[in-house]
Amino acid sequence: MSQEQQTQSEPTFQVRSQRQRIQRTFLKNRTAIIGLVLATLIALVAIFADDWFIAVFQGRDASPLVATFDPTKQDARSRLAAPDSEHFMGLDTYGRDTWSRIVYGARVSLSVGLASVALGGALGTLMGLVAGYLGGRVENIIMRTVDVLMAFPSLIMGLMVLAVLGAGLGKMILAIGIVLSPTFARVAHSATLTIKENEFVEVARSLGAGRFRIIRTHVLPNILGEMVVLASIWIATAIRVEANLSFIGLGVSPPTPAWGTMIREGTRHLSDAPWVSLFPGLAILVTVLAFNLVGDGLRDILDPRLQV
Amino acid sequence: MTETLLEVRDLETRFFTPDGVVKAVNGISYTLNKGEIMAIVGESGCGKSVGVMSLIRLIPEPPGKVTGGEAFFMGQDLLKMDKESIRQVRGREIAMIFQDPMTSLNPVLTIGHQISESLKAHMGLDKQEARQRAIELLEMVNIPEAGNRVDDYPHQFSGGMRQRVMIAMALSCMPHILIADEPTTALDVTIQAQIVKLVKRLRDELGMAVIWITHDLGVVAGIAERVAVMYAGSIVEEAQVDDLYERAAHPYTYGLLGSLPRLDLLRDERLTSIDGMPPDLIALPEGCPFAPRCSYAIDRCPREKPPLLPVAPRHKVACWVDLNTGRER
Numbered sequence: 001m002s003q004e005q006q007t008q009s010e011p012t013f014q015v016r017s018q019r020q021r022i023q024r025t026f027l028k029n030r031t032a033i034i035g036l037v038l039a040t041l042i043a044l045v046a047i048f049a050d051d052w053f054i055a056v057f058q059g060r061d062a063s064p065l066v067a068t069f070d071p072t073k074q075d076a077r078s079r080l081a082a083p084d085s086e087h088f089m090g091l092d093t094y095g096r097d098t099w100s101r102i103v104y105g106a107r108v109s110l111s112v113g114l115a116s117v118a119l120g121g122a123l124g125t126l127m128g129l130v131a132g133y134l135g136g137r138v139e140n141i142i143m144r145t146v147d148v149l150m151a152f153p154s155l156i157m158g159l160m161v162l163a164v165l166g167a168g169l170g171k172m173i174l175a176i177g178i179v180l181s182p183t184f185a186r187v188a189h190s191a192t193l194t195i196k197e198n199e200f201v202e203v204a205r206s207l208g209a210g211r212f213r214i215i216r217t218h219v220l221p222n223i224l225g226e227m228v229v230l231a232s233i234w235i236a237t238a239i240r241v242e243a244n245l246s247f248i249g250l251g252v253s254p255p256t257p258a259w260g261t262m263i264r265e266g267t268r269h270l271s272d273a274p275w276v277s278l279f280p281g282l283a284i285l286v287t288v289l290a291f292n293l294v295g296d297g298l299r300d301i302l303d304p305r306l307q308v
Numbered sequence: 309m310t311e312t313l314l315e316v317r318d319l320e321t322r323f324f325t326p327d328g329v330v331k332a333v334n335g336i337s338y339t340l341n342k343g344e345i346m347a348i349v350g351e352s353g354c355g356k357s358v359g360v361m362s363l364i365r366l367i368p369e370p371p372g373k374v375t376g377g378e379a380f381f382m383g384q385d386l387l388k389m390d391k392e393s394i395r396q397v398r399g400r401e402i403a404m405i406f407q408d409p410m411t412s413l414n415p416v417l418t419i420g421h422q423i424s425e426s427l428k429a430h431m432g433l434d435k436q437e438a439r440q441r442a443i444e445l446l447e448m449v450n451i452p453e454a455g456n457r458v459d460d461y462p463h464q465f466s467g468g469m470r471q472r473v474m475i476a477m478a479l480s481c482m483p484h485i486l487i488a489d490e491p492t493t494a495l496d497v498t499i500q501a502q503i504v505k506l507v508k509r510l511r512d513e514l515g516m517a518v519i520w521i522t523h524d525l526g527v528v529a530g531i532a533e534r535v536a537v538m539y540a541g542s543i544v545e546e547a548q549v550d551d552l553y554e555r556a557a558h559p560y561t562y563g564l565l566g567s568l569p570r571l572d573l574l575r576d577e578r579l580t581s582i583d584g585m586p587p588d589l590i591a592l593p594e595g596c597p598f599a600p601r602c603s604y605a606i607d608r609c610p611r612e613k614p615p616l617l618p619v620a621p622r623h624k625v626a627c628w629v630d631l632n633t634g635r636e637r
Contacts, residue, residue: 202366203477204425210395210429218414221417
């Protein structure tokens with residue numbers, strides 16, 4: 001009785017490029033996927049709130065798309081109406097459609113979230129880089145300033161800045177950017193201290209590179225990864241801070257809808273019309289959660305152990 | 309036609325530390341001629357690296373400081389130049405390659421980018437021109453498929469190839485002097501031979517002078533025309549390479565040569581080693597720094613430091629004793 005010869009099988013593993021490996025790690029991370037999907041949905045909702053991209057060509061005002069009604073149109077007769085088939089999130093204290101206001105409010109939250117992180121990140125990274133590389137008195141001045149800025153709770157800081165500058169979208173972005181910059185400065189500073197001890201920095205100096213050239217060409221690219229991860233994690237915080245500042249009344253001027261402001265307007269009617277505050281609250285919750293998950297996912301990917 | 313390119317006189321460098329002043333370089337003087345390959349030999353800590361880094365002012369200012377001497381290069385004293393001028397000299401006139409090729413390159417930039425940096429900064433080339441020149445330089449140092457490799461990252465190269473890339477970077481602006489600080493110490497012997505051969509060929513083609521720093525007397529024999537032996541911050545002997553090996557005049561050099569494993573040694577002949585340890589550079593004694601370990605030392609040696617003086621044509625020694633006779637010169 002003869003046995004079948006065992007056939008040699010080809011190796012069962014597959015060599016993958018780094019990009020493929022990164023994608024696989026991200027995809028394996030369920031929560032990160034959920035976060036990414038949610039964040040994308042929210043972004044799409046915000047972008048396509050109305051049909052600006054068609055209206056622009058037709059030379060008319062944009063009309064609502066994902067939003068169902070004009071968010072600023074008041075209807076005194078139907079104020080505080082409960083959700084129904086037409087206004088699925090009900091109406092607010094001025095009779096404005098809540099769903100539409102939430103959709104337009106997403107624009108404020110996302111734009112503030114992204115822009116303030118970009119601003120704070122750029123500012124903070126610059127401070128940290130310069131302080132870390134130049135050292136000496138410059139480092140002292142910059143980092144002690146950073147310490148002072150960090151001593152203030154984010155809300156108080158935002159409050160102070162807005163109190164000085166006044167309300168408005170741009171000023172909100174600036175305020176939150178300033179609030180975020182110390183964190184970026186600290187991380188950039190310590191990362192710079194490590195990078196500058198590397199031999200290739202000495203080599204660049206030996207070839208005649210000046211300090212700023214070295215910072216720009218050698219140090220910055222090496223800390224960029226960390227800074228991007230930091231930025232993605234802080235977007236969620238930026239959105240939350242904006243909502244808080246809007247809630248205490250320092251948000252963008254009416255009638256532009258902002259989630260925090262919407263909650264504030266609904267606080268007097270929590271017993272008879274809770275949906276007015278509830279839905280914007282949920283919107284903030286979901287958005288902050290989504291960006292938190294994305295940030296965590298990115299951090300997992302860009303973990304140094306995946307570096308070549 | 310010997311044209312003096314670099315003249316170093318009484319170079320002195322110190323490091324001011326909480327534990328005391330480290331006298332790293334104590335009055336060294338030498339000249340380097342155009343197209344010449346000079347080796348500086350010595351054990352770890354003897355000041356050979358600090359000596360050359362002082363020339364292009366790469367010593368970290370606290371705690372180090374060049375405290376004396378002059379280094380004339382093309383009519384100017386390198387040690388007295390302002391920051392901007394010495395930055396122009398670095399890379400363009402005098403370039404340096406370092407010991408460890410594994411860490412000398414930035415891991416997140418392509419090597420083309422890194423070579424181009426110097427070209428863009430010193431020679432004003434634009435991105436395209438610099439890239440083209442980088443490919444030419446890679447071909448010059450025998451990197452195969454230079455056109456493709458120029459966009460690769462450092463981790464895609466082996467140690468020997470990375471060192472070649474470093475050489476390409478250093479020579480990109482056609483400097484007059486190439487300083488090689490133990491460039492082959494971290495590489496294995498066969499690669500070492502390739503690098504030595506490459507540098508010699510480049511010297512023949514480009515005409516730059518080379519200062520090659522090493523602790524390996526075997527490498528010195530393969531590359532140098534002239535050798536300076538350093539000990540505890542001073543040059544103790546300087547000679548043409550053959551003279552050094554055949555007629556070493558300083559007890560330290562003699563001891564170093566005796567400690568080299570050689571193929572022609574008889575089987576049971578032992579390697580000689582030099583007793584004792586190099587001195588603490590913070591508490592450097594007066595007199596000859598080698599005196600405590602020297603078997604030829606006389607009364608004068610620990611009291612008075614011998615100057616570097618000629619004992620034969622193009623052969624200088626800093627020693628009070630004649631090795632042949634055992635008596636004072």
